[in-house]
Amino acid sequence: xxxxxxxxxxxxxxxxxxxxxxxxxxxxxxxxxxxxxxxxxxxxxxxxxxxxxxxxxxxxxxxxxxxxxxxxxxxxxxxxxxxxxxxxxxxxxxxxxxxxxxxxxxxxxxxxxxxxxxxxxxxxxxxxxxxxxxxxxxxxxxxxxxxxxxxxxxxxxxxxxxxxxxxxxxxxxxxxxxxxxxxxxxxxxxxxxxxxxxxxxxxxxxxxxxxxxxxxxxxxxxxxxxxxxxxxxxxxxxxxxxxxxxxxxxxxxxxxxxxxxxxxxxxxxxxxxxxxxxxxxxxxxxxxxxxxxxxxxxxxxxxxxxxxxxxxxxxxxxxxxxxxxxxxxxxxxxxxxxxxxxxxxxxxxxxxxxxxxxxxxxxxxxxxxxxxxxxxxxxxxxxxxxxxxxxxxxxxxxxxxxxxxxxxxxxxxxxxxxxxxxxxxxxxxxxxxxxxxxxxxxxxxxxxxxxxxxxxxxxxxxxxxxxxxxxxxxxxxxxxxxxxxxxxxxxxxxxxxxxxxxxxxxxxxxxxxxxxxxxxxxxxxxxxxxxxxxxxxxxxxxxxxxxxxxxxxxxxxxxxxxxxxxxxxxxxxxxxxxxxxxxxxxxxxxxxxxxxxxxxxxxxxxxxx
Amino acid sequence: xxxxxxxxxxxxxxxxxxxxxxxxxxxxxxxxxxxxxxxxxxxxxxxxxxxxxxxxxxxxxxxxxxxxxxxxxxxxxxxxxxxxxxxxxxxxxxxxxxxxxxxxxxxxxxxxxxxxxxxxxxxxxxxxxxxxxxxxxxxxxxxxxxxxxxxxxxxxxxxxxxxxxxxxxxxxxxxxxxxxxxxxxxxxxxxxxxxxxxxxxxxxxxxxxxxxxxxxxxxxxxxxxxxxxxxxxxxxxxxxxxxxxxxxxxxxxxxxxxxxxxxxxxxxxxxxxxxxxxxxxxxxxxxxxxxxxxxxxxxxxxxxxxxxxxxxxxxxxxxxxxxxxxxxxxxxxxxxxxxxxxxxxxxxxxxxxx
Numbered sequence: 001x002x003x004x005x006x007x008x009x010x011x012x013x014x015x016x017x018x019x020x021x022x023x024x025x026x027x028x029x030x031x032x033x034x035x036x037x038x039x040x041x042x043x044x045x046x047x048x049x050x051x052x053x054x055x056x057x058x059x060x061x062x063x064x065x066x067x068x069x070x071x072x073x074x075x076x077x078x079x080x081x082x083x084x085x086x087x088x089x090x091x092x093x094x095x096x097x098x099x100x101x102x103x104x105x106x107x108x109x110x111x112x113x114x115x116x117x118x119x120x121x122x123x124x125x126x127x128x129x130x131x132x133x134x135x136x137x138x139x140x141x142x143x144x145x146x147x148x149x150x151x152x153x154x155x156x157x158x159x160x161x162x163x164x165x166x167x168x169x170x171x172x173x174x175x176x177x178x179x180x181x182x183x184x185x186x187x188x189x190x191x192x193x194x195x196x197x198x199x200x201x202x203x204x205x206x207x208x209x210x211x212x213x214x215x216x217x218x219x220x221x222x223x224x225x226x227x228x229x230x231x232x233x234x235x236x237x238x239x240x241x242x243x244x245x246x247x248x249x250x251x252x253x254x255x256x257x258x259x260x261x262x263x264x265x266x267x268x269x270x271x272x273x274x275x276x277x278x279x280x281x282x283x284x285x286x287x288x289x290x291x292x293x294x295x296x297x298x299x300x301x302x303x304x305x306x307x308x309x310x311x312x313x314x315x316x317x318x319x320x321x322x323x324x325x326x327x328x329x330x331x332x333x334x335x336x337x338x339x340x341x342x343x344x345x346x347x348x349x350x351x352x353x354x355x356x357x358x359x360x361x362x363x364x365x366x367x368x369x370x371x372x373x374x375x376x377x378x379x380x381x382x383x384x385x386x387x388x389x390x391x392x393x394x395x396x397x398x399x400x401x402x403x404x405x406x407x408x409x410x411x412x413x414x415x416x417x418x419x420x421x422x423x424x425x426x427x428x429x430x431x432x433x434x435x436x437x438x439x440x441x442x443x444x445x446x447x448x449x450x451x452x453x454x455x456x457x458x459x460x461x462x463x464x465x466x467x468x469x470x471x472x473x474x475x476x477x478x479x480x481x482x483x484x485x486x487x488x489x490x491x492x493x494x495x496x497x498x499x500x501x502x503x504x505x506x507x508x509x510x511x512x513x514x515x516x517x518x519x520x521x522x523x524x525x526x527x528x529x530x531x532x533x534x535x536x537x538x539x540x541x542x543x544x545x546x547x548x549x550x551x552x553x554x555x556x557x558x559x560x561x562x563x564x565x566x567x568x569x570x571x572x573x574x575x576x577x578x579x580x581x582x583x584x585x586x587x588x589x590x591x592x593x594x595x596x597x598x599x600x601x602x603x604x605x606x607x608x609x
Numbered sequence: 610x611x612x613x614x615x616x617x618x619x620x621x622x623x624x625x626x627x628x629x630x631x632x633x634x635x636x637x638x639x640x641x642x643x644x645x646x647x648x649x650x651x652x653x654x655x656x657x658x659x660x661x662x663x664x665x666x667x668x669x670x671x672x673x674x675x676x677x678x679x680x681x682x683x684x685x686x687x688x689x690x691x692x693x694x695x696x697x698x699x700x701x702x703x704x705x706x707x708x709x710x711x712x713x714x715x716x717x718x719x720x721x722x723x724x725x726x727x728x729x730x731x732x733x734x735x736x737x738x739x740x741x742x743x744x745x746x747x748x749x750x751x752x753x754x755x756x757x758x759x760x761x762x763x764x765x766x767x768x769x770x771x772x773x774x775x776x777x778x779x780x781x782x783x784x785x786x787x788x789x790x791x792x793x794x795x796x797x798x799x800x801x802x803x804x805x806x807x808x809x810x811x812x813x814x815x816x817x818x819x820x821x822x823x824x825x826x827x828x829x830x831x832x833x834x835x836x837x838x839x840x841x842x843x844x845x846x847x848x849x850x851x852x853x854x855x856x857x858x859x860x861x862x863x864x865x866x867x868x869x870x871x872x873x874x875x876x877x878x879x880x881x882x883x884x885x886x887x888x889x890x891x892x893x894x895x896x897x898x899x900x901x902x903x904x905x906x907x908x909x910x911x912x913x914x915x916x917x918x919x920x921x922x923x924x925x926x927x928x929x930x931x932x933x934x935x936x937x938x939x940x941x942x943x944x945x946x947x948x949x950x951x952x953x954x955x956x957x958x959x960x961x962x963x
Contacts, residue, residue: 084956085956085957085958086956086957086958112957112958113957116953116957119953119956119957120953120957123949123952123953124947124949124953127947127948127949127952128947128949201952204952204955204956205949205952207952207955208951208952208955211955212941212942212951215941215942216941216942217811217812217813217814218806218809218810218811219806219809219811219813219814219838219840219847219848220811220813220840220847221840221845221847224840224842224843224845227843347842347843350813350841350842351813351842354812354813354841354842355941356812356940357940359940359943359944360940360941360942360943362943362944363940363941363942363943363944363945363951364942365944366944366945366948366951367942367948367951369948370948370949370951370952513845513846601845601846601847601848601849602848602849
């Protein structure tokens with residue numbers, strides 16, 4: 001890569017933000033998003049990359065809250081709370097429905113020095129008390145989950161309940177429409193503050209251990225370092241474990257014949273209910289698993305349509321036929337945790353032994369030890385935050401959508417997600433006023449045409465291929481977190497910006513070793529997961545943790561975005577299947593039905609025809 | 610066996626370098642360690658010394674060489690050519706000759722063997738002069754073997770070796786050469802492997818290069834080999850490059866000697882190792898390295914006529930010299946007062962090495 005990095009020279013490989021033109025038919029996309037998400041003329045001077053890892057699809061108007069709120073929280077923690085020395089927070093912009101981000105660096109060495117002093121003191125308090133603070137974190141997170149669960153959506157009956165008078169509460173139901181809606185937003189915001197409270201400190205521990213291993217063992221694959229830090233008993237495996245338990249239960253109770261591939265969950269549940277005691281036994285087992293383990297999102301929790309397993313049983317039920325077949329074949333579905341642990345410890349011990357001095361070994365022990373301290377948070381926080389809490393949050397918003405639908409503002413409850421959260425605020429106010437006055441709700445006439453247009457725009461925006469990055473390439477891309485989380489390094493930028501030399505070859509990160517050939521199934525969206533068939537190769541924008549169970553069905557995984565520490569990479573390694581992540585364009589270049597060779601050793605996907 | 614003139618591999622250990630040379634001592638050591646090495650013997654330095662004593666009883670030729678001005682290449686070339694010709698053509702003493710022939714016959718009637726010089730000098734010197742001119746592959750017949758042994762002896766007086774000694778002031782006294790005679794395998798493929806990365810020095814990997822037929826095609830640069838980097842710890846293949854292997858060295862079907870052949874089209878881009886073989890090679894590399902306690906540079910072959918599991922042989926192992934010879938690199942990191950200081954320093958742009 002040319003190191004001059006000047007915009008306007010031959011070094012510039014990516015378009016400038018100002019050069020992006022509107023997608024035909026979706027020229028009105030700006031109306032969906034707040035003014036502060038628009039690219040400004042001076043943004044042409046800065047480097048932005050498309051956050052396809054979290055936002056692989058165009059953003060519905062409400063869903064931009066999943067960018068707005070996390071970035072208020074992460075920046076607050078890095079810039080203002082912990083005083084990270086070299087970076088403030090992350091800015092985001094939206095163009096054609098896609099979220100681009102950039103981190104604001106601290107460049108003045110004196111300022112870095114000043115911030116470092118505060119950082120040492122503040123981060124030190126967290127590192128030194130990590131276990132205790134993390135216990136407190138879990139308690140607070142459970143309280144947030146309980147609280148959002150308890151939020152009620154006022155029914156707005158024609159006449160208030162007599163209790164309002166008897167208890168002289170003095171506040172009518174319509175007040176709680178807004179208060180409770182705001183509480184949902186406020187709790188969501190608090191959740192993200194807690195989410196990012198530990199996040200960067202946790203990743204910091206990983207980053208230094210990674211860098212150390214790369215220096216001591218220049219040839220070590222990222223995935224091997226990841227294996228050394230990986231925990232064995234982590235929450236994110238639990239939902240999958242529950243499915244295996246249910247598979248065993250189905251065979252045990254003799255209802256396993258009902259689980260056939262392609263049958264929809266409702267029909268299966270129906271059939272179970274007519275199976276008497278055996279069916280009831282399995283259904284009781286299902287109920288046991290559902291809370292909390294089915295509060296897992298079918299996506300990464302950044303879109304309203306990432307429903308939980310509880311809301312949509314398609315994903316968990318899609319995994320059951322295969323697990324049942326394995327149980328019937330007498331295979332143990334137990335994760336060999338002792339064996340995994342032994343193997344991990346052996347790998348650690350052997351690398352440690354290969355180090356050249358006791359000093360290096362002591363440093364290795366310190367860094368790995370710190371990773372082990374932060375690991376429970378790093379691995380488990382997603383279940384609490386993106387899954388358990390966030391699926392609850394979207395459910396509550398959907399309930400407000402039902403209210404708006406009941407009062408004629410929305411044609412469909414789910415249309416609430418085509419309104420920005422401030423527009424939802426307005427619509428609810430409209431309902432509150434109309435209910436109070438006994439007048440007409442005006443929102444239907446106002447919002448329904450807007451929603452129809454937005455729906456059509458999103459369809460058009462979906463087909464737009466966002467450039468992986470915008471603006472001049474920086475001289476050095478050294479933010480370790482960007483590298484770890486997004487898999488964006490100087491090398492990736494080079495790959496993104498270079499012309500496609502071999503049309504049939506796609507390069508990414510070697511996330512999990514092995515080479516296989518098979519048929520591609522391109523899933524642009526997690527809701528298509530039911531289309532996946534046994535033995536196919538999954539090609540998707542981003543692999544999410546809850547896709548774990550279907551990893552049992554597939555031969556290999558390929559994603560547009562993600563690094564070697566992404567959860568999908570970890571799951572693929574555990575399933576022993578090849579995975580290539582962070583390819584940039586795989587979903588654009590591969591078509592369902594094509595034959596692929598996935599080389600997880602080298603990070604190459606080849607289209608065979 | 611021929612007593613002190615000849616030593617079977619099994620009767621040699623690494624301490625026997627002065628009489629068996631580096632290669633011979635190493636092959637003996639590996640044989641004793643139970644590593645599969647094609648059988649063979651060493652014509653010891655004593656055999657060389659007896660022979661030289663009979664050719665140059667007063668050591669006059671050696672004195673003439675020792676007196677040469679190191680800068681006078683023409684004089685060196687003239688004098689050494691005479692010495693080499695005498696060593697290569699003069700009959701060794703009868704008992705030396707008989708001992709070599711007896712040992713050769715013990716390898717089997719009409720055995721095909723490799724005859725290789727085995728210098729007694731230092732490793733680095735060894736490495737500098739390890740060359741194809743001192744190795745004769747696919748030699749058959751007692752007279753042929755004796756001829757090749759004499760050629761190896763004569764190689765001690767190669768111009769560049771002599772100039773090197775003159776420059777260093779090493780002198781010609783006590784100089785000796787052992788010769789290894791080893792039964793050939795008929796390799797389906799062969800190659801070299803290093804128990805650390807030759808490019809980065811990483812000790813956690815084994816780097817393997819492989820070509821069809823004899824490994825000499827690879828060593829001589831006649832073919833671009835397949836190459837692999839495999840983790841010693843996890844066994845994962847970290848890098849894998851399958852090259853178009855256009856040529857192969859094979860034993861001359863006419864009987865003896867080596868021919869260079871074109872590799873059939875369908876084999877060129879086919880990997881010459883399968884996953885099991887690669888795994889077995891890496892295991893073997895680790896075993897050899899563990900035995901020596903230091904990184905090794907190993908020549909290996911997979912015999913085409915032996916069953917899987919018993920078909921991989923080691924032809925040579927020597928200490929890896931490139932990285933091992935370097936001054937110790939800076940440590941990757943040193944411990945800090947508190948574990949999290951590593952993070953504080955890294956995120957504050959303070960080098961991890963302080």
